[in-house]
Every structure is written in structure tokens, then in C-alpha cells.
Amino acid sequence: MRGSPTTWRCQTRDECSYPANGRAGDLIRYNTMDMTRCLAVVPAYNEAATVGRVVRSIRETLPFFDVLVVDDGSTDATATEATRAGALVVTHPFNLGIGGAVQSGFEYALENDYDYLVQVDADGQHEPRHVPDLMRAMQDDPDVDMVCGSRFLSQDFEYPAPVSRRTGIHIFAFLLSRIVGQRISDPTSGFRLYNRRAIAVFARDYPHDYPEVEAVLVLHHHRLRMREIPVRMYLREGGLSSITSGKSAYYMIKVMLAIFVGLFRARPLPEPGGEAPVAAEHGI
Amino acid sequence: MEARIQLLAIVASGILLLIVLELVRRRRLLERYALLWLLSGVVLLVLSTFRGLLEDAARVIGVEYPPSALFFIAFAFVLLLLLHFSVAVSRLADQSKVLAQRLALLEKRVRDVEALEEPAEEAEEAERPRAAAAR
Numbered sequence: 001m002r003g004s005p006t007t008w009r010c011q012t013r014d015e016c017s018y019p020a021n022g023r024a025g026d027l028i029r030y031n032t033m034d035m036t037r038c039l040a041v042v043p044a045y046n047e048a049a050t051v052g053r054v055v056r057s058i059r060e061t062l063p064f065f066d067v068l069v070v071d072d073g074s075t076d077a078t079a080t081e082a083t084r085a086g087a088l089v090v091t092h093p094f095n096l097g098i099g100g101a102v103q104s105g106f107e108y109a110l111e112n113d114y115d116y117l118v119q120v121d122a123d124g125q126h127e128p129r130h131v132p133d134l135m136r137a138m139q140d141d142p143d144v145d146m147v148c149g150s151r152f153l154s155q156d157f158e159y160p161a162p163v164s165r166r167t168g169i170h171i172f173a174f175l176l177s178r179i180v181g182q183r184i185s186d187p188t189s190g191f192r193l194y195n196r197r198a199i200a201v202f203a204r205d206y207p208h209d210y211p212e213v214e215a216v217l218v219l220h221h222h223r224l225r226m227r228e229i230p231v232r233m234y235l236r237e238g239g240l241s242s243i244t245s246g247k248s249a250y251y252m253i254k255v256m257l258a259i260f261v262g263l264f265r266a267r268p269l270p271e272p273g274g275e276a277p278v279a280a281e282h283g284i
Numbered sequence: 285m286e287a288r289i290q291l292l293a294i295v296a297s298g299i300l301l302l303i304v305l306e307l308v309r310r311r312r313l314l315e316r317y318a319l320l321w322l323l324s325g326v327v328l329l330v331l332s333t334f335r336g337l338l339e340d341a342a343r344v345i346g347v348e349y350p351p352s353a354l355f356f357i358a359f360a361f362v363l364l365l366l367l368h369f370s371v372a373v374s375r376l377a378d379q380s381k382v383l384a385q386r387l388a389l390l391e392k393r394v395r396d397v398e399a400l401e402e403p404a405e406e407a408e409e410a411e412r413p414r415a416a417a418a419r
Contacts, residue, residue: 093386094379209316254315257322261308261315 039114040065040131041105042087043098044122048076051122055085058120061128068108069122072101078122098190099211106194106203118193126191130231134193137229145198145224148184149191149231168252172213175259180220185228187213197224213255217262289351293332301325320368324361331357 040058044051051069058067069082073095082089090104102119109117118134120126126149134147152173169188176184190212194202201222207214219226304321307313313321331338331354342353 093382208314250319254319257308257315257318261305264309 036064036116037112037114038062038065038116038118039105039109039112040067040118040120040128041102041109042067042069042082042120042122043072043101043105044069044074044078044082045072045095045098045101046074046076046078047122048074048078048081050124051078052081052085054120054122054124054128055082055087058128059086062131065118065131066114068105070101070104072096072098097209099206099208102190102211103202103206106199106206109199110203114199115196116193117199119190121190125233125235127232127234130191131193133229133231134191137227138193138195141227143225144227145195146219146226147193148186148189148226148228149233150186150189150228151231151233152185153228153230154232165248168248171252172255172259176213176216179259179263180216182226183228184216184226187216189233191231191233207258210251210255214258214262217259221262221265286351290332290335293351293354294329297325297328297332301329317368317372320361320365324358324365327361328354328358 040062042051042054042058055067055069058065067087069078069087069089071079071082071089071091073092079089079091090108092101092104096104105117105119116135116138118131120128120131130149134149137147138144152169169186172187173184176187192212198219201218201224202215205218207218216226301322304313304318304325308315308318331341335350338350338354341357342348342350345353345356347353347356
């Protein structure tokens with residue numbers, strides 16, 4: 001049973017399907033925010049030093065967004081700081097990794113009927129003032145289901161990452177662009193805006209350990225579309241990156257394995273009732 | 285090394301590799317746990333394919349008969365995998381303990397909330413049959 005897109009909702013995870021007629025983005029424009037439900041998800045693991053500031057800046061810049069901090073089993077005061085800053089807080093009983101934390105955000109959004117979800121890192125890398133740009137990019141093109149903030153699209157600013165890391169990102173960017181058939185400049189960026197379709201897909205199927213690269217493939221396999229827009233990112237202000245130098249080799253191998261095995265996976269068929277925006281052509 | 289045992293070793297490690305890849309493809313095996321299997325499969329395949337390499341490895345380990353060196357290396361991988369899974373099982377056991385504790389605390393909180401609400405409901409329930417009897 002399906003209602004209109006605004007009342008559409010999943011009963012159980014298995015019954016999930018896309019809205020039957022139209023898309024959330026068609027009906028609701030950016031300036032009529034009162035109808036739209038928007039959620040900012042901040043996955044945080046031991047980020048007590050910065051999470052409060054990030055939550056406050058999201059709430060100041062984007063007053064129409066609810067802020068959900070997913071505390072991924074932190075051992076410091078992350079949850080307390082987030083609550084004090086006025087965020088909704090979900091606390092995992094133990095550390096599930098960034099993939100599990102972000103997926104909790106998708107499940108929360110699905111359960112509570114949100115139209116848009118934006119993912120913002122807790123370390124201050126992402127600027128909430130770019131979110132309206134992401135929003136505009138999504139609503140300009142109703143076929144787009146995920147808008148991704150890319151560090152490498154703007155020429156005026158050099159992202160100060162070590163060369164080894166940039167090389168890794170560019171290898172993934174090259175492979176993914178070939179597979180997806182569209183230029184993807186920054187596949188590891190976690191600064192992303194999703195609509196209802198993408199939320200429904202990722203609530204069911206989101207990669208585990210280092211999710212961003214594989215998420216692009218999942219999206220492609222479900223025939224959803226993505227787009228990138230240039231954003232500025234900043235160096236993290238505190239805490240530790242989940243990708244330490246010792247782990248980066250493991251990261252490369254694991255994601256490569258996922259990419260190449262993923263090529264041989266059966267493509268999921270488009271859900272009944274949903275349009276298939278992209279033919280699943282792929283090749284390398 | 286006799287050709288028959290070499291062929292057997294190549295086929296066996298090839299099948300191992302294919303099974304692991306197929307399990308990953310069907311999502312029955314997470315990439316995280318497949319990596320060590322893949323590493324052992326690849327090493328065994330390489331050593332059984334290239335005879336010279338295996339003979340060098342046997343000399344380094346100090347084994348006279350190269351196929352025994354292959355078994356030694358395979359055994360080392362099996363030990364490594366077992367240790368890897370013991371670590372994984374320990375983590376899972378600890379996590380399920382934490383989950384059970386969280387669930388127990390949550391159940392108590394739900395019971396406490398229900399107990400707070402119940403007296404009011406019980407009073408309503410008691411009213412209803414009396415009203416029906418009066419009618």
C-alpha cells in the first residue's frame with residue numbers, strides 16, 4: 001500500500017520501496033522549507049573536542065535541519081557534548097565503525113520520515129554553509145539522488161592532504177569513473193546529501209568498514225544517480241582520522257576487493273513503482 | 285617435486301581461491317574476513333605453480349622435500365587463520381555480552397515506565413465491568 005510521496009513510509013524493512021508517484025524533490029522547493037523534513041547526521045567516534053562546535057554551527061547555519069549525532073561507542077564525552085549543543089543523540093553500545101554509524105543515521109531518517117539527509121563529519125572538515133549549495137544542486141535536477149561535495153573540483157584551492165593519500169583517492173576516482181560511466185573526482189568525500197530514494201537504499205545496504213567509495217557503487221547498482229559539486233574542506237581540528245597510515249594499505253586492498261568482486265554481483269532490479277533513472281551499463 | 289602432487293596443489297589452492305571469491309560475491313563472507321583467506325590462497329597457488337620458488341622456500345626453512353615445505357606453509361596459514369578467528373570470536377562474545385546487558389537495562393526501564401502508567405489503566409479497567417453489570 002502506498003500513499004502520496006509526502007506520507008509514504010516503510011512499514012518494515014522488506015516492504016521498503018520507492019515513492020509511487022513523483023519524487024520528494026519535485027514537490028518541495030528549497031524556499032518552502034516548512035514542508036520538508038531535513039536531517040543532518042554527524043557520525044562521531046571520540047570527537048568530544050569538536051562535536052559540540054560542529055553541532056552548534058550546523059544549527060546556526062541550517063535552522064531547518066534536525067541534527068542527529070551518532071555516537072559510535074565513544075569512550076569520551078562525545079554524547080554529552082552533543083546533547084549539550086542541542087543535537088539528537090543515538091549512542092551505539094560499542095564501536096561499529098563509520099559505516100555502521102552512518103547507516104544508523106539512514107535508518108533513523110527512514111523511520112522518522114525525513115526527505116533529505118546530509119552527512120557532516122564531526123571533526124570540522126565540512127562547512128555547514130555549503131549545505132544549501134548541495135541542496136540547490138539536488139533540486140535543480142530531480143533525477144539526482146545523492147549530491148557529493150568534492151575537494152578536487154575547485155581549482156582555486158589545493159587540498160592539503162599528503163601525496164600518498166591523494167594518490168589513493170585518485171586511483172579510486174579513476175576506477176569508479178570508469179565503472180559508473182561518469183566523472184567522479186572525490187569518491188572518499190563523506191560530505192553528501194541524500195534524498196528519500198538514496199536513504200531507503202542505504203538504510204538497507206550500506207558498506208561496512210570504509211563505506212564512501214563502495215557507496216558510490218551501491219548507488220550505481222540500484223540505478224540511482226549522483227552528482228558532485230565543488231566545496232572547500234578543512235584539515236581536521238582534533239581527534240584522529242579513522243584512516244591512519246598503517247591502515248591505509250588494508251584500506252586500499254579491501255576496497256579494491258570490494259570494487260572488483262562487486263563487478264560480478266548480480267544487479268538488483270529496479271524496485272516496482274520506482275523509475276530507473278540510469279541504465280546499468282558498466283565496463284572497465 | 286612429482287608432477288602429480290604439484291597438479292593437486294595447484295588445483296586445490298585454485299579451488300580455495302574461487303570458493304572464497306564466490307562467497308564474497310554472494311555476500312556470505314565479509315571482505316574483512318576474506319582478506320587472510322585470499323592471501324593464503326594466493327601464496328599457496330604461487331608456491332605450487334613455480335617449482336623454483338618452492339625449492340628456495342624449502343631451503344630457507346630447512347626442509348629436504350619441497351612438498352613438505354608447502355604443507356608447512358599451509359599449516360602456518362591455518363594457524364594464523366585460527367588465531368584471527370579466535371580474536372574475531374572474542375570480540376563478538378564481548379559485544380554480545382554488552383548487547384545483553386544493554387537490553388536487560390532497557391527492559392527494566394520499560395517495565396518501570398509501564399509500572400508508572402499502569403495504576404491509572406487498572407482503575408479504568410475496574411470501572412468498565414461494573415458499568416456493564418449495572419446496565
